[in-house]
Amino acid sequence: MPIFLFFLFLLLSCVQVEVLSCNELDRDSLLSFYKHVSFPPSEIPLNWSSVDCCKWDGVTCNRDSRVTHLSIPGKRISGTITPFLGNLTFLSHLNLSHNQFSGTFPFTVFRTLKSLDLSYNLLSGTPNYSLPTSIHIIDLSSNRFNGSIQSPFFNGAPRLISFNVSNNSFTGPLPVSICITSRHVRMLDFSMNKFSGNVSQGIGRCSKLEVFRAGINSLSGWLPFDLYSVKTLREIFLANNQFTGSINNSISLLSNLTVIDLHQNELTGEVPKDFGLLSNLNQLIIHTNSLNGSVPPSLMNCTNMKTLLLRNNHLGGEIASLDFSPLQKLEAIDFGNNSFVGNIPVSLCLCRSLTAVRFAFNQLTGEIPACLAGLKSLSHLSLSDNFLSNVVGALKILMRCDNLEVLFLSRCFKDEPMPNDDHLLHLNGLQNLQILTLGGCGLKGEVPSWIGKLKKLKVLNLSYNQIRGTIPKWLGSMPNLLVLNITRNHLTGELPREIGNLKALVSDETDPNLSNLALPFLFDTLQYNRLFNLPRGIKVGNNSLSGNIPAELGNLRLLRELDLNDNDFNGSIPSELSHLVNLEKLDMSGNHLTGEIPESLKKLHFLSALNVANNDLEGEIPKGGQFDTFTNASFEGNPKLCGSLLQKSCAGGQDEMLPPAPATEELGTSWYTIPFGLGYAVGFFVVSISFLLRSSWK
Ligand SMILES: *[C@@H]1O[C@H](CO)[C@@H](O)[C@H](O)[C@H]1NC(C)=O
Ligand SMILES: *[C@@H]1O[C@H](CO)[C@@H](O)[C@H](O)[C@H]1NC(C)=O
Ligand SMILES: *[C@@H]1O[C@H](CO)[C@@H](O)[C@H](O)[C@H]1NC(C)=O
Numbered sequence: 001m002p003i004f005l006f007f008l009f010l011l012l013s014c015v016q017v018e019v020l021s022c023n024e025l026d027r028d029s030l031l032s033f034y035k036h037v038s039f040p041p042s043e044i045p046l047n048w049s050s051v052d053c054c055k056w057d058g059v060t061c062n063r064d065s066r067v068t069h070l071s072i073p074g075k076r077i078s079g080t081i082t083p084f085l086g087n088l089t090f091l092s093h094l095n096l097s098h099n100q101f102s103g104t105f106p107f108t109v110f111r112t113l114k115s116l117d118l119s120y121n122l123l124s125g126t127p128n129y130s131l132p133t134s135i136h137i138i139d140l141s142s143n144r145f146n147g148s149i150q151s152p153f154f155n156g157a158p159r160l161i162s163f164n165v166s167n168n169s170f171t172g173p174l175p176v177s178i179c180i181t182s183r184h185v186r187m188l189d190f191s192m193n194k195f196s197g198n199v200s201q202g203i204g205r206c207s208k209l210e211v212f213r214a215g216i217n218s219l220s221g222w223l224p225f226d227l228y229s230v231k232t233l234r235e236i237f238l239a240n241n242q243f244t245g246s247i248n249n250s251i252s253l254l255s256n257l258t259v260i261d262l263h264q265n266e267l268t269g270e271v272p273k274d275f276g277l278l279s280n281l282n283q284l285i286i287h288t289n290s291l292n293g294s295v296p297p298s299l300m301n302c303t304n305m306k307t308l309l310l311r312n313n314h315l316g317g318e319i320a321s322l323d324f325s326p327l328q329k330l331e332a333i334d335f336g337n338n339s340f341v342g343n344i345p346v347s348l349c350l351c352r353s354l355t356a357v358r359f360a361f362n363q364l365t366g367e368i369p370a371c372l373a374g375l376k377s378l379s380h381l382s383l384s385d386n387f388l389s390n391v392v393g394a395l396k397i398l399m400r401c402d403n404l405e406v407l408f409l410s411r412c413f414k415d416e417p418m419p420n421d422d423h424l425l426h427l428n429g430l431q432n433l434q435i436l437t438l439g440g441c442g443l444k445g446e447v448p449s450w451i452g453k454l455k456k457l458k459v460l461n462l463s464y465n466q467i468r469g470t471i472p473k474w475l476g477s478m479p480n481l482l483v484l485n486i487t488r489n490h491l492t493g494e495l496p497r498e499i500g501n502l503k504a505l506v507s508d509e510t511d512p513n514l515s516n517l518a519l520p521f522l523f524d525t526l527q528y529n530r531l532f533n534l535p536r537g538i539k540v541g542n543n544s545l546s547g548n549i550p551a552e553l554g555n556l557r558l559l560r561e562l563d564l565n566d567n568d569f570n571g572s573i574p575s576e577l578s579h580l581v582n583l584e585k586l587d588m589s590g591n592h593l594t595g596e597i598p599e600s601l602k603k604l605h606f607l608s609a610l611n612v613a614n615n616d617l618e619g620e621i622p623k624g625g626q627f628d629t630f631t632n633a634s635f636e637g638n639p640k641l642c643g644s645l646l647q648k649s650c651a652g653g654q655d656e657m658l659p660p661a662p663a664t665e666e667l668g669t670s671w672y673t674i675p676f677g678l679g680y681a682v683g684f685f686v687v688s689i690s691f692l693l694r695s696s697w698k
């Protein structure tokens with residue numbers, strides 16, 4: 001009995017082996033594919049060694065031992081895709097994503113595919129052959145396909161549900177004919193190509209469409225008006241195009257919408273008044289258009305809203321008339337660069353999930369509401385360029401927002417007293433603050449020592465105020481400070497040598513916890529990139545500082561900008577400044593410096609802007625290095641300097657002097673104020689590359 005069973009088993013297993021050994025044509029086809037590809041040396045190649053190709057890595061067969069699936073994503077395989085692969089006549093799923101396949105894809109030979117994923121390769125050419133009728137899913141995204149997609153491509157693809165060609169170089173009109181032939185399509189992603197022209201109609205025929213993305217192209221004309229009839233839509237992404245006209249209020253009837261992203265177009269008209277009907281909406285991103293009017297109160301009925309970005313439009317009205325309290329999930333709100341008036345709305349304090357609030361560049365008045373202290377998740381607050389009052393009160397309140405990392409309060413108060421230690425020293429707030437700007441407020445008083453308690457502070461801007469007294473020595477012991485800007489105040493006394501101890505400017509041992517802001521959401525990635533790539537700098541220009549320039553500044557090896565201009569510094573230029581090997585800009589103009597320009601400054605290979613005009617320097621201007629690139633404007637107003645640049649020979653004495661250059665007292669500083677002044681004020685809030693913004697949510 002047992003022996004009989006044994007033989008039965010043997011028999012069965014033989015049959016099994018027989019059935020499973022793969023079809024020879026399929027095997028040859030796979031092997032010829034294998035011959036055309038290669039693997040990076042570090043990668044273990046696919047195990048395609050056994051006789052039965054159905055057991056090979058990434059290969060799946062059906063019951064008849066015909067290959068149905070080939071799935072080898074992310075193996076860093078390079079080479080071309082041979083048309084011989086088309087001999088897999090039962091292949092239904094092909095996934096070659098995240099490899100380095102190049103050349104064209106032989107669309108013609110695959111007539112049985114249901115799912116094709118070629119994303120993240122280096123494939124090129126123009127798909128010019130109709131898709132197989134069996135196709136359901138096609139992903140050609142992140143390749144180098146180009147040319148225009150002709151309508152025959154979709155002929156006979158009636159089962160298509162998902163079509164992604166994003167991040168290629170496709171041109172021509174958006175192939176809306178897809179909606180004639182493939183009416184069941186649920187996902188269309190055309191974003192990040194060069195599609196152009198208008199799409200006024202056609203998309204509406206895709207009556208089951210849920211996701212429609214065509215952002216970051218050159219589309220123009222009105223928003224496709226038949227889009228408003230596609231009730232199944234969940235996401236519309238048409239940002240970064242040149243769409244004009246208004247957003248039709250009938251968008252409010254697409255009740256399943258969760259994401260509307262139309263930013264950076266040329267849209268006009270008002271914000272649709274019935275947006276409030278979109279109870280599922282969680283991202284409304286319509287910034288950087290030309291929308292006008294006020295914010296419809298119904299918007300506050302979108303209780304799932306997380307991200308509400310309206311900046312850079314022509315919106316206005318009384319902001320406090322909006323009741324934000326229903327928006328319990330709101331995380332980020334940006335109403336910046338509009339014309340909103342009135343007080344900061346108190347109802348905002350009830351949005352407990354808020355991490356980022358930006359109302360900069362509006363006409364808000366009044367004080368910061370005390371209840372803002374309750375926003376414990378708030379990490380970014382920007383109120384710059386408004387007409388607020390009571391900076392002392394504001395800081396007392398904000399000291400209680402423990403997670404605040406970024407605080408922009410420039411040009412929003414006027415000529416008030418600087419919040420001083422009596423007000424704030426006993427409070428231990430703002431312990432996570434990394435960026436504090438309080439510039440251009442005309443604040444009066446001294447540099448307060450509560451700032452010294454902000455141990456994580458990296459950027460401090462107190463420029464354009466009316467600060468008196470001396471620069472405190474303790475600034476030099478702030479552990480993370482890398483940008484200090486106290487330009488244009490009334491500071492006196494010496495520049496403390498302790499500034500030469502600023503750790504973050506001496507060596508690059510950035511606290512890893514501080515390297516990235518822990519914002520779950522960024523308003524404007526570019527803005528932050530600018531901040532964190534802000535040249536490490538010390539700017540104390542336009543004050544009344546006196547005494548020598550401390551040689552200790554030479555320790556600040558990482559410094560890229562040093563502005564000491566328009567003060568009363570005397571003595572000579574310390575040769576230690578030649579240790580500042582990263583220095584790009586050095587301005588010492590408008591002081592009383594004497595002696596020669598140290599020859600060693602030639603060692604500053606990155607120095608692209610030097611200004612020592614209007615001092616009392618003497619001797620020959622060094623030659624060579626970057627000195628060959630400076631013009632006479634850098635040196636003028638120093639009667640005792642000589643050199644060919646000033647057309648004044650050093651050798652021959654006074655008699656050989658060429659006619660003196662006209663006296664140009666003011667010229668010396670003009671190069672400085674124009675580019676840099678503008679850069680800071682405008683640059684911080686420059687419009688984002690919205691694509692960066694989007695990718696930051698992923
Ligand atoms: C390759 O695959 C065969 C069959 O599946 C298996 O027997 C063999 O151990 C594999 N070799 C390696 C190195 O993984
Ligand atoms: C395999 O495919 C190639 C290219 O498509 C074709 O030329 C060849 O005839 C096919 N071989 C067989 C046996 O079908
Ligand atoms: C292809 O493989 C990748 C990696 O496993 C996977 O994420 C992707 O969903 C696959 N594509 C399709 C269309 O199934």
Ligand SMILES: *[C@@H]1O[C@H](CO)[C@@H](O)[C@H](O)[C@H]1NC(C)=O
Pocket residue numbers: 104125126128129
């Ligand atoms: C399709 O494109 C390929 C190259 O990408 C080309 O060789 C072929 O002739 C084209 N076919 C048609 C019908 O245009």
Ligand SMILES: *[C@@H]1O[C@H](CO)[C@@H](O)[C@H](O)[C@H]1NC(C)=O
Pocket residue numbers: 119120141142164165166167187188189211213
């Ligand atoms: C399309 O593919 C890209 C990757 O290339 C991916 O980021 C994007 O999410 C895909 N689109 C959709 C709608 O899934």
Ligand SMILES: *[C@@H]1O[C@H](CO)[C@@H](O)[C@H](O)[C@H]1NC(C)=O
Pocket residue numbers: 120121122142143167695
């Ligand atoms: C776009 O495609 C390139 C090349 O495949 C890839 O490196 C890049 O990450 C893709 N970008 C996005 C946003 O998916």
Ligand SMILES: *[C@@H]1O[C@H](CO)[C@@H](O)[C@H](O)[C@H]1NC(C)=O
Pocket residue numbers: 125126146147148
């Ligand atoms: C596609 O790109 C290739 C290579 O860059 C180029 O030669 C070809 O002209 C392009 N085709 C179209 C239709 O733009």
Ligand SMILES: *[C@@H]1O[C@H](CO)[C@@H](O)[C@H](O)[C@H]1NC(C)=O
Pocket residue numbers: 198200221222
């Ligand atoms: C483009 O759209 C405008 C309306 O925005 C329409 O008048 C015009 O006919 C459209 N042009 C084409 C080529 O479809």
Ligand SMILES: *[C@@H]1O[C@H](CO)[C@@H](O)[C@H](O)[C@H]1NC(C)=O
Pocket residue numbers: 231232233256
């Ligand atoms: C909206 O979404 C829900 C849940 O996914 C779905 O059941 C419903 O059919 C959708 N409505 C429309 C009009 O597509």
Ligand SMILES: *[C@@H]1O[C@H](CO)[C@@H](O)[C@H](O)[C@H]1NC(C)=O
Pocket residue numbers: 228246248249250
């Ligand atoms: C909005 O769309 C409706 C039809 O859906 C149309 O009657 C109306 O004129 C459109 N309004 C605007 C301002 O385009």
Ligand SMILES: *[C@@H]1O[C@H](CO)[C@@H](O)[C@H](O)[C@H]1NC(C)=O
Pocket residue numbers: 276297298299301
């Ligand atoms: C908000 O919704 C409520 C009930 O759903 C409704 O009564 C109210 O009118 C809506 N508010 C606005 C401003 O549309």
Ligand SMILES: *[C@@H]1O[C@H](CO)[C@@H](O)[C@H](O)[C@H]1NC(C)=O
Pocket residue numbers: 439440461463464483485486487537539676677678679680681
């Ligand atoms: C310092 O502040 C002034 C005035 O706000 C500005 O022009 C300058 O660009 C700022 N520099 C830095 C490095 O922040």
